Amino acid sequence: MSYASVVDAAQAIAEPVRRDILVLLLHEGSVPAGEIARRFSISRPAISRHLRVLRESGLVRAETTGRQRLYVLDPAPLAELAGWLAQFTSDPAWQQRLDALETEVYRTRRERARPDPAAATEQETA
Amino acid sequence: MSYASVVDAAQAIAEPVRRDILVLLLHEGSVPAGEIARRFSISRPAISRHLRVLRESGLVRAETTGRQRLYVLDPAPLAELAGWLAQFTSDPAWQQRLDALETEVYRTRRERARPDPAAATEQETA
DNA sequence: CAGACGCGTAACCGATGAGTTACGCTTCTG
DNA sequence: CAGAAGCGTAACTCATCGGTTACGCGTCTG
Numbered sequence: 001m002s003y004a005s006v007v008d009a010a011q012a013i014a015e016p017v018r019r020d021i022l023v024l025l026l027h028e029g030s031v032p033a034g035e036i037a038r039r040f041s042i043s044r045p046a047i048s049r050h051l052r053v054l055r056e057s058g059l060v061r062a063e064t065t066g067r068q069r070l071y072v073l074d075p076a077p078l079a080e081l082a083g084w085l086a087q088f089t090s091d092p093a094w095q096q097r098l099d100a101l102e103t104e105v106y107r108t109r110r111e112r113a114r115p116d117p118a119a120a121t122e123q124e125t126a
Numbered sequence: 127m128s129y130a131s132v133v134d135a136a137q138a139i140a141e142p143v144r145r146d147i148l149v150l151l152l153h154e155g156s157v158p159a160g161e162i163a164r165r166f167s168i169s170r171p172a173i174s175r176h177l178r179v180l181r182e183s184g185l186v187r188a189e190t191t192g193r194q195r196l197y198v199l200d201p202a203p204l205a206e207l208a209g210w211l212a213q214f215t216s217d218p219a220w221q222q223r224l225d226a227l228e229t230e231v232y233r234t235r236r237e238r239a240r241p242d243p244a245a246a247t248e249q250e251t252a
Numbered sequence: 253c254a255g256a257c258g259c260g261t262a263a264c265c266g267a268t269g270a271g272t273t274a275c276g277c278t279t280c281t282g
Numbered sequence: 283c284a285g286a287a288g289c290g291t292a293a294c295t296c297a298t299c300g301g302t303t304a305c306g307c308g309t310c311t312g
Contacts, residue, residue, distance in 0.1 A: 014140035
């Protein structure tokens with residue numbers, strides 16, 4: 001398990017516009033660059049560079065047909081990222097440890113309703 | 127359709143150090159801030175700010191005990207992010223469209239394994 | 253109680269990133 | 283074949299980010 005492309009995928013995903021582009025491609029399948037740009041309020045070069053980021057991180061592939069560039073989604077890196085996330089969401093170890101630790105913070109989180117006697121968890125960063 | 131915290135989670139995940147912190151907390155359960163800082167080569171204030179980002183995105187919770195701040199993982203936002211990713215990895219629609227399109231780019235992708243650009247910030251240093 | 257300890261924050265700085273406009277290259281078209 | 287259409291890139295600006303050092307504040311301890 002190398003999780004090599006997790007780095008790039010996470011970086012790519014961090015940008016709202018890029019996420020929207022991915023969703024767009026998911027729904028529409030294959031969309032030319034200009035058409036993608038037309039869907040957003042930012043300029044076409046900005047979209048072009050977002051597409052480059054997505055391309056370089058393997059999330060998207062481009063097929064040149066004539067003077068158009070059709071973009072298609074490639075969810076493989078996203079699957080890898082999902083695999084990386086799985087170690088957190090599926091592994092029960094963290095919960096066991098938290099149970100063993102029996103911290104106040106966790107009980108609060110878990111019950112979500114009881115009055116907080118100490119309230120020492122949420123203070124800084126006013 | 128909320129995916130509200132996906133934004134923040136993706137942002138938090140985009141940073142290699144923050145990913146490593148999450149993995150560290152996954153394995154160790156509850157770790158004080160200074161101990162976390164000691165595991166990395168960067169300065170303690172830098173870690174402190176990474177921890178703030180993780181806190182504000184809900185990925186981590188802090189419990190103050192005396193003069194220590196114990197950090198624990200909260201995988202809930204990661205689960206949400208995984209849910210967002212699921213629309214790409216589980217939905218078969220994209221593949222149908224790609225099959226229908228039958229593009230050269232896709233056949234290329236399918237036949238030969240794609241080269242993996244090595245960028246191994248992944249394996250935690252702990 | 254003075255001082256060490258633990259941790260967060262402020263102030264500052266170089267690097268990165270996302271947006272813009274201007275431009276160039278290739279491909280279609282009248 | 284000239285010009286429009288479609289895209290990408292270069293050059294630039296501004297905001298954000300991640301790192302550092304200096305500092306402040308609450309907590310433990312001899």
